[in-house]
Amino acid sequence: MQIDMHYYGIFVLARAAGINESTAHVIATSSQFVDDSIEKIKKCVFKDGSSLKQIVTAHHALSRANTSRDDQRYVWVPFHFLPGGGNSRDDSYEKRLICVKNSKIAQQMFDNAIACSGKEFGPELIGITSHVFADTFSHCGFSGISSKYNEIKNRSIKLHNMDEFPDHVQKYLGVKLDKKIIATIKDMAKPVIRLISVVVENLSTGLGHGAVVSFPDIPFLKWNFTYEDKRPGFGSGDEDNSVRYLHGCEQIFKYFRKYAAATPSVTDKTVMKNIKSFASIKKDVEAILRFPGEKEERSGKWQEYYAQNRVINSRKKKIPEYDIDQWIGNLEEICNTDNRDKVNRNLYHFYQGAEFHRTYVLRELLPSHGIYVI
Numbered sequence: 001m002q003i004d005m006h007y008y009g010i011f012v013l014a015r016a017a018g019i020n021e022s023t024a025h026v027i028a029t030s031s032q033f034v035d036d037s038i039e040k041i042k043k044c045v046f047k048d049g050s051s052l053k054q055i056v057t058a059h060h061a062l063s064r065a066n067t068s069r070d071d072q073r074y075v076w077v078p079f080h081f082l083p084g085g086g087n088s089r090d091d092s093y094e095k096r097l098i099c100v101k102n103s104k105i106a107q108q109m110f111d112n113a114i115a116c117s118g119k120e121f122g123p124e125l126i127g128i129t130s131h132v133f134a135d136t137f138s139h140c141g142f143s144g145i146s147s148k149y150n151e152i153k154n155r156s157i158k159l160h161n162m163d164e165f166p167d168h169v170q171k172y173l174g175v176k177l178d179k180k181i182i183a184t185i186k187d188m189a190k191p192v193i194r195l196i197s198v199v200v201e202n203l204s205t206g207l208g209h210g211a212v213v214s215f216p217d218i219p220f221l222k223w224n225f226t227y228e229d230k231r232p233g234f235g236s237g238d239e240d241n242s243v244r245y246l247h248g249c250e251q252i253f254k255y256f257r258k259y260a261a262a263t264p265s266v267t268d269k270t271v272m273k274n275i276k277s278f279a280s281i282k283k284d285v286e287a288i289l290r291f292p293g294e295k296e297e298r299s300g301k302w303q304e305y306y307a308q309n310r311v312i313n314s315r316k317k318k319i320p321e322y323d324i325d326q327w328i329g330n331l332e333e334i335c336n337t338d339n340r341d342k343v344n345r346n347l348y349h350f351y352q353g354a355e356f357h358r359t360y361v362l363r364e365l366l367p368s369h370g371i372y373v374i
Contacts, residue, residue, distance in 0.1 A: 001134055001135060001137075001138045001217055001219075001245075002035075002217050002295045002298075003032055003035075003295055003299060003322060004219070004295045004298035004299040004301075004302060005134060005219065005245065006028075006031045006032045006034070006035065006130075006131055006134065007028045007029065007031060007032035007299070007322045008028070008299045008302035008303065008319055008322075009249065009288075009302055010027060010028040010031045010032075010127070010130050010131075010134070010252070011024050011025065011027070011028035011302075011319050011320075012302055012305070012306050012311055012312070012319065013249060013252050013253050013256055014027050014028065014256050015268070015271065015306075015311075015312045016253065016256075016271075016275075016276060016278075016281060016311050016312045017253055017256035017257045017259075017260055017275075018256075018257065018260045018267050018268060018271050018272040018275050019256060019259070019260055019266050019267060019268065020266060020267060020268040020271075021268065023123050023266040025320050026123040026124060026127065026346055027123050027124075027126050027127040027130060028127065028322075029127065029322065029324070029327070029346070030123070030124040030125075030126075030127025030128055030130075030131075030346075030350050030353065031127040031128070031130045031131040031134075032131070032322055032324075033057075033127075033324060033327070033350055034057045034058060034079055034080075034127075034128055034131040034132070034354075035057075035058050035131070036058065036324055037054070037055065037056060037057040037058060037350070037354070038056060038058055038059060038060065038063075039054060039056045040054070040328075040331075040332075043335075044331065044334075044335040044336075045335065045336060046334075046335070046336070046337065046338060046339075046340040047336070047337060047338040048338065048340065050340055052331075052335070052340075052343060052348070052351075053351065054351060055350075055351045055354040055355050055358070056075060057075060057079045057128075057354055058075065058079065058080070059071075059075060061210075066207055067146070067207075069145065069146065072144055072145045072146065072207060073144075073145065073362070073373045073374055074358065074362075074374070075144075076144030076145070076207065076208060077097070077143075077144035077145065077361075077362070077373050078132070078144075078357065078358045078361040078362055078373075079128075079131070079132055079354075079357075079358070080132070080135050080139060080144055080208070081097075081099045081135070081139050081142060081143050081144030081208055082099055082103070082105060082106055082109065082132050082133075082135070082136055082361070083096060083097045083098065083099065083100075083105065083143065083144075083366060083371055083373070084096075084098055084099055084100025084103040084105060084106075084136075084140075085100070085103060085104070085105050085369050085371065086098070089370050093371075094143065094145070094147045094148070094149055095149060096370075096371055097143040097144070097145060097147070097371070097373070098141065098142065098143045098149060099135070099136055099139045099140050099141065099142055099143060099144070100136065100140055101136045101137045101140040101244060101247070101248070102136060102137070102247070102248070102251055103136060105365060105366070105369060106132075106133050106136045108365060109129060109132065109133065109360075109361065109365060110129055110133050110255045111258075112360060112365070113125050113126055113128075113129035113357070114126070114255065114258055114259050114262050114263075115262075116356070117259060117262060117263045117266075118263070119352075119356075120349060120352075121349035121350070121352040121353040121356070122263065123266065123349075124346065124349040124350045124352070124353040125353035125356060125357060126259055127350075127353075128350070128353050128354055128357050129357065130252060130255075132357070133248075133251070133252060133255070134248050134252060136248075137244045137245060137247060137248035138216045138217055138241070138244065138245070138248075139208065139209060139216060140244070141209075141227075141231075141233060141234075142208050142209040142216075143208070144207070144208060145207065146206045146207050147206055147207075148206065148228065148229070149227070149229065150206045150207065150208060150209070150210070150211060151206055151211060151227065151228040151229075152211045152212060152225050152226065152227050152228060152233070153225070153226045153227070153228055154211070156224075156225045156226035156233075157212060157215070157223065157224075157225045158223060158224055158225065159215070159221065159222070159223045160222040160223055160224070160239065161220075161221065161222040212225060212233075215241075216241065218241060219241050219242050219245045219289045219290075219298065220241065220242055220289065220290050220291060220292045220293075221241045222239055222240045222241070223239055223241075224239040241289075242286065242289040242290050245289045246282070246285060246286050246289055249278075249285050249289075250278050250282070253278045254278070260272075271312060276311070276312065281310070281311045281312075284305055284310045284311055285311065287305075288301045288302055288305055302319065303318065303319050306318070306319050326344070327344045327346055327347040327350070328344070328347055330342070331343070331344075331347070362374050
């Protein structure tokens with residue numbers, strides 16, 4: 001998933017579930033920051049001897065760190081490809097690491113975050129957990145390590161609704177076609193898709209969904225493919241990203257309702273009096289997910305529906321724009337000074353929550369299911 005879902009979608013779902021605006025903003029920012037918390041400052045030490053340890057929760061797509069087997073286990077497994085546990089403990093280790101949408105492991109992870117919501121970094125932890133949980137619906141079928149189970153038959157990728165949204169899909173493929181030959185876009189795009197798939201699969205050393213590039217992250221796309229081990233990529237409706245995304249939104253909404261019930265201090269009393277069920281907003285959420293466009297345009301669609309009170313009755317008519325510079329913008333200037341107290345508290349709480357989440361997932365949650373990643 002991309003910023004349209006991880007930030008704007010999460011904000012709207014949190015507000016619709018009765019969470020107040022300031023807390024929803026922290027949750028949504030934390031959710032998106034999981035994709036943006038790459039290592040920028042090697043060392044941040046203050047004059048009194050204290051230091052700030054950044055927690056890396058993602059890498060750029062072409063970062064060399066992605067090829068590190070150890071790094072994959074500390075970054076991609078706990079934050080982007082939560083293992084589903086396989087069908088049984090008799091499955092091979094690598095099979096058990098494959099991400100599964102809305103798995104029992106994912107549900108247990110979210111329940112634990114809600115149980116720990118009273119901690120000072122509670123909202124940030126909920127945001128991090130929301131990101132990981134949402135990714136189980138887009139990253140299902142792939143794992144966060146270099147694995148043969150992530151390899152696909154590159155010729156098998158089929159985009160079923162390219163003719164519906166040719167201009168948008170062209171942008172994702174990195175090709176531009178003249179309007180006169182739009183009718184043949186499917187045939188012309190096939191070799192481009194295949195080439196990109198082969199190149200990225202090799203560069204990523206079989207990590208995650210590299211072989212299918214960004215297709216899992218495009219909510220309106222209908223597509224399918226076949227793995228090298230002959231597993232079908234999708235089936236019985238799963239080939240429509242919007243179907244899986246909509247299911248994910250419904251489950252996240254339910255967890256936000258549980259979080260609001262467990263933490264009254266984060267609720268918006270006005271919204272709570274007029275709370276909507278997910279069934280009442282389902283058609284609007286589905287319409288947003290099916291809207292074709294680049295991530296900025298899709299983010300704008302969440303803004304549009306929120307402003308129209310289509311998913312929540314609120315006096316506030318605008319979703320705050322995602323601006324991570326409010327958290328991390330002046331960090332380099334603060335390091336090596338005596339201004340430790342000027343570190344943004346939400347940023348520090350994000351690092352606390354990220355460390356807490358990673359330790360819980362790798363050292364407690366997964367081992368309880370017989371999965372020992374580290």
